[in-house]
Amino acid sequence: MVDSTGAAQEDGFPVLAAVARVASALEEQGTAVLVAPPGTGKTTELPPALDADPSARVVLVVPRRMAARAAAARMAHRHGGAVGGRFGYSVRNDRRAGRDTVVEAVTPGLLLRRLQSDPSLEGVGRVILDEFHERSVDLDLLLALLLDVRSALRPDLQLLVMSATLQASTVASVMGGEGPAAPVVEVESAIHPVQTIHRPGSAHDPLPRRVAGVVTEALADHAGDVLAFLPGRGEIVATARELGRRSGGGVEVHELHGSLRPEETDEILAPAPRSGRKRRVVLSTAVAETSLTVPGVRIVVDSGKRRSSEVDPRTGLPGLVTRAVSLDGADQRRGRAGREAPGVCYRLWAASEEETRRRSDPPEVTVADLAPMLLQVLDWGVEDPADLRWLDDPPAASVQRAGELLRDLGATHAHRLTRTGRRLAQIGFHPRLGAIVAAGQDTGEPDLAAQVASVIESEGAGHRDVADAVHALRAGSLGGSARASERQWRRRLGLDRASHGSGVGGADLDRAVGSMVLHGYADRVARRRADRDGVFHMRSGGEVELPTGSPGLHSSEWIVVVEVDSRAGSGRPGRVHLGAALHEHDVHRLIADAEEAGLTDETVTTAWDAATGAVSRTVTRRLGAVTIDTARTRGASHDELTEAVTAVIAESGPSALAGWAGTEGLRNRLAFLAATGVPRPSDAGTGWPDLSRGSLAATAPHWVPALTAAAGDATFQPSPDSIAAALTAELSWEDRAALDAEAPTHFEGPGGRRIRLSYGAVDSDPASALLTCRLQDLIGVDEHPVVGTKRTPITVELLSPARRPLQRTRDLPGFWRGSYGQVRAEMRGRYPKHNWPERPWEPTQSR
Numbered sequence: 001m002v003d004s005t006g007a008a009q010e011d012g013f014p015v016l017a018a019v020a021r022v023a024s025a026l027e028e029q030g031t032a033v034l035v036a037p038p039g040t041g042k043t044t045e046l047p048p049a050l051d052a053d054p055s056a057r058v059v060l061v062v063p064r065r066m067a068a069r070a071a072a073a074r075m076a077h078r079h080g081g082a083v084g085g086r087f088g089y090s091v092r093n094d095r096r097a098g099r100d101t102v103v104e105a106v107t108p109g110l111l112l113r114r115l116q117s118d119p120s121l122e123g124v125g126r127v128i129l130d131e132f133h134e135r136s137v138d139l140d141l142l143l144a145l146l147l148d149v150r151s152a153l154r155p156d157l158q159l160l161v162m163s164a165t166l167q168a169s170t171v172a173s174v175m176g177g178e179g180p181a182a183p184v185v186e187v188e189s190a191i192h193p194v195q196t197i198h199r200p201g202s203a204h205d206p207l208p209r210r211v212a213g214v215v216t217e218a219l220a221d222h223a224g225d226v227l228a229f230l231p232g233r234g235e236i237v238a239t240a241r242e243l244g245r246r247s248g249g250g251v252e253v254h255e256l257h258g259s260l261r262p263e264e265t266d267e268i269l270a271p272a273p274r275s276g277r278k279r280r281v282v283l284s285t286a287v288a289e290t291s292l293t294v295p296g297v298r299i300v301v302d303s304g305k306r307r308s309s310e311v312d313p314r315t316g317l318p319g320l321v322t323r324a325v326s327l328d329g330a331d332q333r334r335g336r337a338g339r340e341a342p343g344v345c346y347r348l349w350a351a352s353e354e355e356t357r358r359r360s361d362p363p364e365v366t367v368a369d370l371a372p373m374l375l376q377v378l379d380w381g382v383e384d385p386a387d388l389r390w391l392d393d394p395p396a397a398s399v400q401r402a403g404e405l406l407r408d409l410g411a412t413h414a415h416r417l418t419r420t421g422r423r424l425a426q427i428g429f430h431p432r433l434g435a436i437v438a439a440g441q442d443t444g445e446p447d448l449a450a451q452v453a454s455v456i457e458s459e460g461a462g463h464r465d466v467a468d469a470v471h472a473l474r475a476g477s478l479g480g481s482a483r484a485s486e487r488q489w490r491r492r493l494g495l496d497r498a499s500h501g502s503g504v505g506g507a508d509l510d511r512a513v514g515s516m517v518l519h520g521y522a523d524r525v526a527r528r529r530a531d532r533d534g535v536f537h538m539r540s541g542g543e544v545e546l547p548t549g550s551p552g553l554h555s556s557e558w559i560v561v562v563e564v565d566s567r568a569g570s571g572r573p574g575r576v577h578l579g580a581a582l583h584e585h586d587v588h589r590l591i592a593d594a595e596e597a598g599l600t601d602e603t604v605t606t607a608w609d610a611a612t613g614a615v616s617r618t619v620t621r622r623l624g625a626v627t628i629d630t631a632r633t634r635g636a637s638h639d640e641l642t643e644a645v646t647a648v649i650a651e652s653g654p655s656a657l658a659g660w661a662g663t664e665g666l667r668n669r670l671a672f673l674a675a676t677g678v679p680r681p682s683d684a685g686t687g688w689p690d691l692s693r694g695s696l697a698a699t700a701p702h703w704v705p706a707l708t709a710a711a712g713d714a715t716f717q718p719s720p721d722s723i724a725a726a727l728t729a730e731l732s733w734e735d736r737a738a739l740d741a742e743a744p745t746h747f748e749g750p751g752g753r754r755i756r757l758s759y760g761a762v763d764s765d766p767a768s769a770l771l772t773c774r775l776q777d778l779i780g781v782d783e784h785p786v787v788g789t790k791r792t793p794i795t796v797e798l799l800s801p802a803r804r805p806l807q808r809t810r811d812l813p814g815f816w817r818g819s820y821g822q823v824r825a826e827m828r829g830r831y832p833k834h835n836w837p838e839r840p841w842e843p844t845q846s847r
Helices: 014-029 065-078 108-117 137-152 168-176 207-221 233-247 262-269 327-338 351-355 371-380 396-408 419-427 431-442 446-457 466-475 480-492 506-524 584-596 638-652 660-675 693-698 700-708 720-727 733-742 812-817 820-830
Strands: 002-005 031-035 057-061 087-091 094-096 103-106 124-129 158-163 184-187 194-198 225-229 252-256 280-284 297-302 305-311 318-324 343-347 525-528 535-538 543-545 558-565 574-581 600-608 615-623 626-634 746-748 754-759 769-774 795-799 805-809
Touching: 014 031, 014 158, 014 184, 031 168, 057 108, 065 087, 065 094, 065 103, 065 262, 103 108, 108 137, 108 371, 124 137, 137 158, 137 168, 137 371, 158 168, 168 184, 194 327, 207 225, 207 233, 207 280, 207 297, 207 343, 225 327, 233 252, 233 280, 252 262, 297 327, 327 343, 371 396, 371 419, 371 431, 396 431, 396 506, 419 431, 431 446, 431 506, 446 466, 446 480, 446 506, 466 480, 466 506, 466 574, 506 525, 506 558, 506 574, 506 584, 525 626, 535 558, 535 626, 584 600, 584 615, 600 638, 615 638, 638 693, 638 700, 660 720, 660 733, 660 754, 693 700, 700 720, 805 812, 805 820, 812 820
Parallel strands: 002 184, 031 158, 031 184, 057 103, 057 124, 087 103, 124 158, 194 343, 225 280, 225 297, 252 280, 297 343, 318 558, 543 574, 769 795
Antiparallel strands: 087 094, 305 318, 525 535, 525 558, 535 543, 558 574, 600 615, 615 626, 746 754, 754 769, 795 805
């Protein structure tokens, strides 16, 4: 069911015309979806209109803390009250709500923690999920748990999902479950027009310089304040510095991001008199895309970039990724310019690029680190996330990685929470940070744990080395966001405000910081590559690169990586955004713990040098993909030597064996039997063995063990006889007898003289046999030589007394009676002492 309204109220908030329809849908079915454009009043006007029952609180869930505070302040201002009265908010470590509060704005994370302690949400009548199109993991999980609550505990709990851009039918279907889909109410509104201007610029020009240039242009050409969107704090700071040089102090420049103190954001978002103040430029991350209204903004400058956390498929690590903003996100940003009046939006890309940009961002649950989500699900009492109703199922691989992390942290056993896991869930943050502060409490260093957690939470606050940031925090030189985070952690851990933390300092502090970080990030240990400066092998696989700076990290053999700037798709290692150096003692402890838990691997590699025969054995210990150490010794076991020799032969062929050439005769004799069709006495359908180079390389695992059976443990250089024995090991006594009879090694001439036969030597024909001898050796033979029961003719090559070729023939009697006369005439004069009879076929003339 879809209800639609385009009517506007006298207050100018079109959503108020839909209140009756939304309330009716919630009363009838308990769930509903509201789709309304920005500026229609859905965040601050609809919740008060739905609080008809003062005993049943309305909980408004907005994506961010500053948005929750701003929404409560806006509602209180609109209805003539103070924040904390009828309208209040609750965010982490900051709550202004009481018994009289009937509309409470909260963040998704806070409501998730509240659900864990009070699954029935006693006293709550309606939950409104606002800006649901952002699809954070917490929002998706919250919807799944609230639907679970409705089905099992509170069928009377009403649930409303709101968004400006949303696939409403999909959400409505999931909310309906096996029953009818949730009703969808759509609100249409003629928002203020926003002109779009494209300024692509040069990709080689730094982004802060480009943004500053367009902001300067916009200030000169248009009225009103400017809201500029940039990927992160680094770009914001650089842009502010550039604007300071260009404007000469003619405008106020403000930063807006999630790590600001509440009073700083309140100052930016509070309505201000227009007269007597400078124009403002607000440089913001994506936090201002939705939920927030920055008063006075008529101009939006969109850099076209946003930064978010995604799991790098090469390393399995979540990393900060800067990508082009989606078209939906760009439209949300543009809409900020038309909230109060007509405006203009500058986009720092070409209009043609919008043909190839993705329409929307992927749901965070499909790309993010799911360890916090899985911890919440297990704490909820569900072993498998698939048992809940999701808009998009969490990827199995991501759930598996999350499960492995929780197991490594000691939080789970057999897919159930352990005592440690319940403790981490109660701490209520990412399980990594929970493990750090829990370790700080257990080791008597809670102050240091609070400092480390606050630095990690604030992404290093401008430092790459956690230890450097902790030093700066203690010295009071770190930014306000990190100091505020430390105060919050200290309150949560119940620490004395006057305490200055651990007494360790200097190098001892650096070591203590690394040890503390290790408790939460042991799976992200990395070791320096010896052959590439600044590149580290990750325990989890793949590599990361350490940029210049941070000498503590650069001088360390081992580091633990907290956060990575991902370069997925570029073919380059991710760049370490935040990490800590590890002391040798902590590395030894880590390895010992991993060995005890069976998490290290030991591989044995045997090397055989075919040229020298030397055999060496290397034992390598690994922690995941990182090599701990290697030990080399001379010699190897029979199995290890066999594996090494097999590998060499498989790669280089059997000619790598020094005695290989000496087996040519045997190999050719067997090939002759196969080529001439001589049956093998013990044949089981396989025929005579194929001893060609290619075949032997492929079948090395079958015959090499016999070759190495009698080898020494330090050297191995097989003789031709031992190679031949290995190659014919499978031949029976009858096979060997047939081989000698059908392909004899020698031809017996007159007087018992044995002359060696060469098989396969005539035009590379395996069915050929060659007899090379002096002419005088065959005087008296009047029948052409043959071999085997197949009586295969032998090619005879006759030589002079000086062993120079005279004639090659397959008809010896014909030669005697033919061209021999000419040969005799030539040779008698040259070799008068040798026998050159007129009738060489007669035995009496053979001597």
